Amino acid sequence: MRRIDDRHSRDQHLNFLGNCDPLTGMMNRGRMAEALDEAIIAADREGVARAFVIAGINNLAVVNDAYGFEVADEVIIAVGRRLKNVVRAGDPIARYSGSKFAIILNNCDERELAVAAERFLQVARESVIETEHGPVWAMLSIGAIILPGHAADANTAMARAEEALTEAKRMPSDGFVVYKPSQKLISERSINARAAHEIVACLKEDRFKLAFQPIVDATTSDVVMHEALLRMADARGDMIAAAHLIPIAEKLGLVRLIDRTVTQLTVSTLLAYPQAHLTFNVSGITATDPRWFGQLTEILKAHREVTPRLTVEITETVALGDLDETVRFTRTLRDLGCRVAIDDFGAGYTSFRNLKALSVDILKLDGSFCANLAENLENQYFVRSLIDMARQFQIKTVAEWVETPEDAEFLRQLGADYLQGNLFGKASLDIPWPGDGDGEAPPAETKPETASRPAIAEKSETPAVREEPNARVEPPRPTFEENDEPDMSRLRLAIDALNAQFRRGRD
Structure with missing residues (x-):
């Protein structure tokens, strides 16, 4: 009986690690990608929009330098908890990467997305986070994309939400950007690709x-x-x-x-x-x-x-x-x-x-x-x-x-x-x-x-x-x-x- 219990416990632990982030207990990026693919298929089938959001902590590197990685982990846990408290029941939330969280907002159009994003930004800036080494202020930026209109699969949705987040981080503070196709950006990337090809050809x-x-x-x-x-x-x-x-x-x-x-x-x-x-x-x-x-x-x-x-x-x-x-x-x-x-x-x-x-x-x-x-x-x-x-x-x-x-x-x-x-x-x-x-x-x-x-x-x-x-x-x-x-x-x-x-x- 004991061997079976030990093996069952070990299997449960491995299953947890395969699907969840050990620091916050939220689902991890891999599981979020699966959920996002399911959400895109459902949105396409039902004709009801979803939104995919990536929220990044802007000043985590500063916290790392000033207080150390242990305090930075405390900040990540606290921000994750605050976001989880204001996310609607049924909307998946995950720790997407080191300083980023990902959220799927079901039945959410662009107007409702703006309201939700402001709510997420507000919970981060409403009060300082108390840590062992003193109070820390966390600042968020948010990049988002409306589905299924701007992405047909999870990888594309995540890449474009990241792109919007990068643009949001260029703003002074509390940046929020929704992905929009940009002909100018597409043209610039095409030029970059051609120029890179030309450089390599000239070198060869x-x-x-x-x-x-x-x-x-x-x-x-x-x-x-x-x-x-x-x-x-x-x-x-x-x-x-x-x-x-x-x-x-x-x-x-x-x-x-x-x-x-x-x-x-x-x-x-x-x-x-x-x-x-x-x-x-x-x-x-x-x-x-x-x-x-x-x-x-x-x-x-x-x-x-x-x-x-x-x-x-x-x-x-x-x-x-x-x-x-x-x-x-x-x-x-x-x-x-x-x-x-x-x-x-x-x-x-x-x-x-x-x-x-x-x-x-x-x-x-x-x-x-x-x-x-x-x-x-x-x-x-x-x-x-x-x-x-x-x-x-x-x-x-x-x-x-x-x-x-x-x-x-x-x-x-x-x-x-x-x-x-x-x-x-x-x-x-x-x-x-x-x-x-x-x-x-x-x-x-x-x-x-x-x-x-x-x-x-x-x-x-x-x-x-x-x-x-x-x-x-x-x-x-x-x-x-x-x-x-x-x-x-x-x-x-x-x-x-x-x-x-x-x-x-x-x-």
């Missing part, structure tokens, strides 16, 4: 190239360096600006591969043309990620003979976003012999203390302040202040987006060291230096493939201007070891290596 087929825009001495107008800007070949083979792909590449994580490609192209250009001095942008993702940034520095370590002719840029907003990592980034590059520039300077809020800590060589003034400068008194004052501040720290300045002789002369008078813009030359695929002709560039070191950002400062050139692929000398690129497969491109190897890294991370 070596269709990314560099264009070069001159940066001149403000006093003499002599070219002192060029900024390397990313270009890609479109379906017709024409070279076009690739800047529109970069935000999507950053969102999808592909910018690391693009970064690596641009670094290799830039280094190979410097190896092939000893007269070249180049500057290029590194993405904030690469610059502040020690693992990926290490890939970039390996390339530079293998070719330290070119680093004195190389300037690496990072935008001011990225620099301020993670100051400690940015300081490490700048010090590492300077130790390798590179110069470091802060791009779009003036767009953020760099303090004197931060500027000193960053230890950079060049400040590139945000082009929006330098364009039409002769006609804008406010920008004149602001640019003068930025140049004076840089001079106090003995940092050189580059004024971008210089389009007119009047602006150029005004910037000279203010004391800018260098000027960049269409007035002095648009970005061009033509190689602006004579070839060396004394042998091939040495191979780049073949470490695990990664990236370092495209030189993508499109600020100084006319957007969406196509450039014809003129006949030109292509600089030799760093090559791989002899035992690499000859029929695979360097970038295909990079993508394979990245995929392998992701697989190892999952394992």
Whole structure:
């Protein structure tokens, strides 16, 4: 008898764990998904609307940090209890995930849903939650969907309710959003998918190239360096600006591969043309990620003979976003012999203390302040202040987006060291230096493939201007070891290596 009782008790416990959340005692996500499928079928059969609601605790991460996970569990239990007390009998409620609860509202149209959502928000904000370590205030956001009109199955309903919840969390507090099909969102996702496909195709087929825009001495107008800007070949083979792909590449994580490609192209250009001095942008993702940034520095370590002719840029907003990592980034590059520039300077809020800590060589003034400068008194004052501040720290300045002789002369008078813009030359695929002709560039070191950002400062050139692929000398690129497969491109190897890294991370 005892064995049978023990087995029965164990079976009951396993059944509970399979269907219920052990912390709150509510049904779990798996059981809720089954109930949601049943509700959608019933709603379709009966012609009566249901609603599916996901309520998320906004500040649970703050509670975790401030009090610890035990107190956060107390908050989850208390919020779950409050919600359960105001849910109608017969409406299923579940702990959906860590800080989220899911509710099915039977016989509920959109007007009734708004009333129910306000009731759920009210029970969370009506009073503090007393815990062992003191009172805690819980704040909710709610995403919901009306069924069966906007979802034919549980997975779709949950995904779209999550989407509405994400939008609700962007609101200041107590956000509530009902899912509505958005043609704009569908279009954006379609564009993202096409752009991702185009990025991967360009990487596999070596269709990314560099264009070069001159940066001149403000006093003499002599070219002192060029900024390397990313270009890609479109379906017709024409070279076009690739800047529109970069935000999507950053969102999808592909910018690391693009970064690596641009670094290799830039280094190979410097190896092939000893007269070249180049500057290029590194993405904030690469610059502040020690693992990926290490890939970039390996390339530079293998070719330290070119680093004195190389300037690496990072935008001011990225620099301020993670100051400690940015300081490490700048010090590492300077130790390798590179110069470091802060791009779009003036767009953020760099303090004197931060500027000193960053230890950079060049400040590139945000082009929006330098364009039409002769006609804008406010920008004149602001640019003068930025140049004076840089001079106090003995940092050189580059004024971008210089389009007119009047602006150029005004910037000279203010004391800018260098000027960049269409007035002095648009970005061009033509190689602006004579070839060396004394042998091939040495191979780049073949470490695990990664990236370092495209030189993508499109600020100084006319957007969406196509450039014809003129006949030109292509600089030799760093090559791989002899035992690499000859029929695979360097970038295909990079993508394979990245995929392998992701697989190892999952394992």
